[in-house]
Amino acid sequence: MTNAAVDRMLTVTLRVSRFTPKPERPGRRRGGSPFGSRSKSPFGADAGAGRTNRARGKRWTQDYTLDVHASDSVLDCLLAIKREQDPSLAFRYSCGHGMCGSDAVAINGTPTLLCTAKVRDWVRPDTPGFVGDDGFRPTGEPVDADAHALDLDALDPDTTLVIELAALPGFPTQRDLIADIDPMLDQIRKLEPYLKAAGELQVTDEGKINAFEYLQNPEQLARYELLSNCIACGVCEGSCPVYAGGDAFIGPAAMIAASRFINDSRDNATASRLTALMEPDGARACQSVRACSMHCPKGIDVGEELWQTIQKVDAARVSSEAE
Template sequence: MLSVTLRVARFTPKPERPGRRRGGSPFGSKSPFGGDGSESRSNRVRGKRWSQDYTVLAHADDSVLDCLLAVKRDQDPSLAFRYSCGHGMCGSDAVAINGTPTLLCTAKVRDWARPDSPEYANEDGFRPTGEPLDSSEHAIDLDALAPDTPLVIELAALPGFPTRRDLIADIDPMLDQIRRLKPYLEAKNELKTTAEGKVNVFEYLQHPDELARYELLSNCIACGVCEGSCPVYAGGEAFVGPAAMIMSSRFLNDSRDAAFQARLTALMGPDGSAACQSVRACSMHCPKGIDVGEELWQTIQKVDAAKAQLQ
């Protein structure tokens, strides 16, 4: 068993005044993301912020979610975090672990626990972020440490979104952006028939090569990890975000979809594909293995080609 300290960035929102809308902008009613100012992801909820340590006994193969559940059950029932399936399928438990966006349920203690010592900070005095801690450069062999070595895992809400309480981020702005790009199949409504007048079902079958173009993209669980990793989106810039673009790309690559041009047009705005800086940080931690950056780049090329045709 390992003694691990969870260092949690906690937050309790300030009670709202009766009759006052949360987050509404006093300077205008429009947001660059559509709707009124109350929907902007840049709005910060006011409240109390502090760091709190919880020490738990855990096995190296336990998940960080297991550790948080132990804290909530035995130490502090007020600690707030979100989870559902607990198996990396729903994406509801995305947070920042040691500064890196990832899922609580798939993060193992052995991959994220590190000695609580300046010796394990980088040369600039900051602990490494933006890359998995099990990489060859930053991996820590827990078995090689002294038994009484204090271990710590730092937890914070997912970057790029307003924090509602403790580790719970408000991902509604991301979901609104996904809905804006119509994440559903828009069929051609052409009923194929045989010479006898019967429905020709074979006309609606896809070749395996056609399925392969979007099959992996359909695995996106809208967890927000790519959004929290993106320096443009998490930095507060007007950007539709990688999750919404991935969802749009899934249908751009579907041979059955009839809204190809309309989908490209929807990404031509200043907060669409043009806002992507191709940093590709969004690809680093996708829990479903999607190369988000590469897919975004291919979508950008399609949008640019469509723009050129319109000129």
């Protein structure tokens, strides 16, 4: 693609799956997966409570056509629509540059972040049925899902270009492009994602307090440093067909949070962290589909990390059974 193509002006239609929830009746609980049952999770007393079937409300698809630079982000497009066409369109973002993880959605059926997705990488010719109502691309049809393959230089100027947007799959939709990620955050919290270290008081040769440190060498840091970059965006969860089943699986993001501390040489709670992952919705629920690895915005090979952790959980189980 030439430099001119990279930043040329394009007329693009954003095809947005919209949703307005029905007003809640007093006393009704909110949140939860649209797929899960009201069952208690082994990871918490009330993890499944409040989970209902698909949220009720009005669903429709709305097209917004606008002129944009090919180098604009999809978030830029939505902000322009909100300013100039439809202030009622709901989406979530914060940092605008891939740091906060608040703006994960499905673009053309692929979970990813709005702010780092460039128009030039996601526009595609208008193809009916490219993305289903559930936000996923239908299977069975040989679809060229690699939007990067679109050659803007060779594009017929009359081609209608679209980008399809839906809320992050696998989570209940709160409104338009906003998914309720509370189930994921609850699951992460249950695995206690903070350092549990005894810490040793460091003293000088004279016995004076030097610093309160948790010492670690570069090799030890390297074992978990990448995992600590996880921004809990939920892209891996939105890609995971097992997580989309609801309470059956604690989910890749929670397991990455646990793995980050399991791999940290300063942490003293490895045994209890591994035990927590022995529950039925923990390591055993992962089916190693590895779709979670495909779009992590922080470059974490989520499936491989999960596999490494699953092996540690299995080893811990064998060892505890042998005792």
